[in-house]
Amino acid sequence: MTPAVLVGLGAVCVATVLISVYGLRISRTTGDFYVASRTVRPWWNASAIGGEYLSAASFLGVAGLILVSGIDALWFPIGYTAGYLMLLLFVAAPLRRSGAYTLPDFAAARLDSRPARRVTSVLVVTIGWLYIVPQLHGAALTVRITTGLPAWVGAAVVVVVVVLTVMAGGMRSITFVQAFQYWLKLTALAVPAVFALLTLGAQGAPITDGGAAFHPDLDVTDAASLYRNVSLIIALLFGTLGLPHVLVRFYTNPDGTAARRTTVIVLGLLALFYLFPTIFGVLGRIYTPDLATGGQADATVLLLPQRVLGSAGGDLLAALVTGGAFAAFLSTTSGLVVSLAGVVSQDLFRGSVKGFRVAAVLSAAVPLVVALATDSRALAGSIGTVFAFTASTICPMLLLGIWWRGLTAAGAIAGMAAGAAVCGSAIVAAAVGGEGLGPFAELLAQPAAWSVPLAFTVMVVVSKLTASHRPATVSRVMARLHAPERAETGWRPAGPPA
Amino acid sequence: MSQEPQRRPPARIRVTAPRTRAAAARSRYSVSRELAEQSELGEMFIRSLMRSQLRLALVVAGGFGLILLGVPVLMLLFPSINGMSVFTVPLPWLLLGAGVYPVILVCAVLYTRAAARNEDRFRRLVDDDRSSRPAWSAEPE
Numbered sequence: 019m020t021p022a023v024l025v026g027l028g029a030v031c032v033a034t035v036l037i038s039v040y041g042l043r044i045s046r047t048t049g050d051f052y053v054a055s056r057t058v059r060p061w062w063n064a065s066a067i068g069g070e071y072l073s074a075a076s077f078l079g080v081a082g083l084i085l086v087s088g089i090d091a092l093w094f095p096i097g098y099t100a101g102y103l104m105l106l107l108f109v110a111a112p113l114r115r116s117g118a119y120t121l122p123d124f125a126a127a128r129l130d131s132r133p134a135r136r137v138t139s140v141l142v143v144t145i146g147w148l149y150i151v152p153q154l155h156g157a158a159l160t161v162r163i164t165t166g167l168p169a170w171v172g173a174a175v176v177v178v179v180v181v182l183t184v185m186a187g188g189m190r191s192i193t194f195v196q197a198f199q200y201w202l203k204l205t206a207l208a209v210p211a212v213f214a215l216l217t218l219g220a221q222g223a224p225i226t227d228g229g230a231a232f233h234p235d236l237d238v239t240d241a242a243s244l245y246r247n248v249s250l251i252i253a254l255l256f257g258t259l260g261l262p263h264v265l266v267r268f269y270t271n272p273d274g275t276a277a278r279r280t281t282v283i284v285l286g287l288l289a290l291f292y293l294f295p296t297i298f299g300v301l302g303r304i305y306t307p308d309l310a311t312g313g314q315a316d317a318t319v320l321l322l323p324q325r326v327l328g329s330a331g332g333d334l335l336a337a338l339v340t341g342g343a344f345a346a347f348l349s350t351t352s353g354l355v356v357s358l359a360g361v362v363s364q365d366l367f368r369g370s371v372k373g374f375r376v377a378a379v380l381s382a383a384v385p386l387v388v389a390l391a392t393d394s395r396a397l398a399g400s401i402g403t404v405f406a407f408t409a410s411t412i413c414p415m416l417l418l419g420i421w422w423r424g425l426t427a428a429g430a431i432a433g434m435a436a437g438a439a440v441c442g443s444a445i446v447a448a449a450v451g452g453e454g455l456g457p458f459a460e461l462l463a464q465p466a467a468w469s470v471p472l473a474f475t476v477m478v479v480v481s482k483l484t485a486s487h488r489p490a491t492v493s494r495v496m497a498r499l500h501a502p503e504r505a506e507t508g509w510r511p512a513g514p515p516a
Numbered sequence: 517m518s519q520e521p522q523r524r525p526p527a528r529i530r531v532t533a534p535r536t537r538a539a540a541a542r543s544r545y546s547v548s549r550e551l552a553e554q555s556e557l558g559e560m561f562i563r564s565l566m567r568s569q570l571r572l573a574l575v576v577a578g579g580f581g582l583i584l585l586g587v588p589v590l591m592l593l594f595p596s597i598n599g600m601s602v603f604t605v606p607l608p609w610l611l612l613g614a615g616v617y618p619v620i621l622v623c624a625v626l627y628t629r630a631a632a633r634n635e636d637r638f639r640r641l642v643d644d645d646r647s648s649r650p651a652w653s654a655e656p657e
Contacts, residue, residue: 289617
């Protein structure tokens, strides 16, 4: 299987670099670099958002989780998708209209405060790093399972390709790369899934084994409690609102209305995509049950084509799936690196393109070190943890900042700090203490259900206490966030004047 | 970054980013925004636009939340649902694995339309206000 897989893997990496080099030709200004000068059309942008968002957790993790925990796992893709619904409802258009480039820019503009900006920057960088690490774990796992090469090669390849593409083209070329990678990922799951179903159907082999595939007896984990499912959904719904690589994409829409249209398309693309990991997961419950007990559930997607289809055809499809998996690691990582580099370079290097490139290297190197030094956990689970952290920190600042005039800089800082402190320590305590914590284990492992309301409460209370320090600019900012652009003075793409 | 510098076509410049203060893109201000910012009446328009947009978002989110919550609640209340299946796929799997997504899409489309309607209403209000007619003579749509 190694040659075909290696070709597939290499092809994805080369295509990624090529597209970004092509993009370099049209990437001229700082605006191109950071936000593609806001000239990206909804379909392109939506594909790019889909490409960026569907990470290792979606591509490998969902199927693996279905294998291990059955129906409870279906809440993950629902949460990932519905998070975008929340984004559409509460954030998309105002955020686009804010005119800021990054989350810290938004915080600074809305709260008129340097400290608030700095706290947001620190959180964004932390979240980005935490999010990149599972991608690199996924890459390591993929390379180890499919090629037999040492695991670190996978993580290193992803980081090198990402740094090359980001340094080459910035946001503009990344948009093309990401859009390409959404469709690649969809193909890489859809084709093998359809093939497998057709083959099994033609052979009269069991597809669901008369429904036995759905039986909870196949689950390796216990059924999740109601608390865990609710807390998970809260984390995923609200966590999406604060993801830096997702938010930076909204600035590339021409206006607020386009931002909404883009989000609706994204929802369609995500809904379509998630059908396939689910099919893989269900088939896996019959054809690869050994992976669940062996702690390698995340490899289900990679190994299933060969288990189902056998030799030749299976090899080709395995190559396709591996390529798709790499597209997932590359696109999410590069999206994160772009947004982190944007933040870091502005805060440390005054926003020059050279600074952006240095920052890109920094943003990718730190998580690489962390990924090499730690072991992989279930991918979907660790991404879920990052969502909980985001939901407890960035999300309240963003929601209250957009919809509540009363938010003050002190309130935002206090809320973000409180959310980060309790959510972070809960996750660490759960990881260290494990099951020894008894009834608290679940509360700590999946803290969103209480840490998100807590962060909101702290933010509101402190804002009320410091109400005399409301930024004087708040009316102007609110008008900018919410007033629609006029149709006839609608903004046209920047470029040489006609 | 601020107002367009005196109509000179922007020359292709060496890339820099003087935007740490993030007071970005004022040049894109529309008339309605300028107005909304400067007058008390404008601020009132903005407040009412925000209220209606927020109410809309909360209603859609609440509706979706109820539907989402409805699935496990139905399963708890009527355990017989767990026994039903379509082509061997149990109903709960079908609902959670596929059925939820069209609901999400419908919510998204409905919201987008309604939000655009709210904004149209705001635009018309502001326009009426500018064309010297008393703002409150505008018929509510």
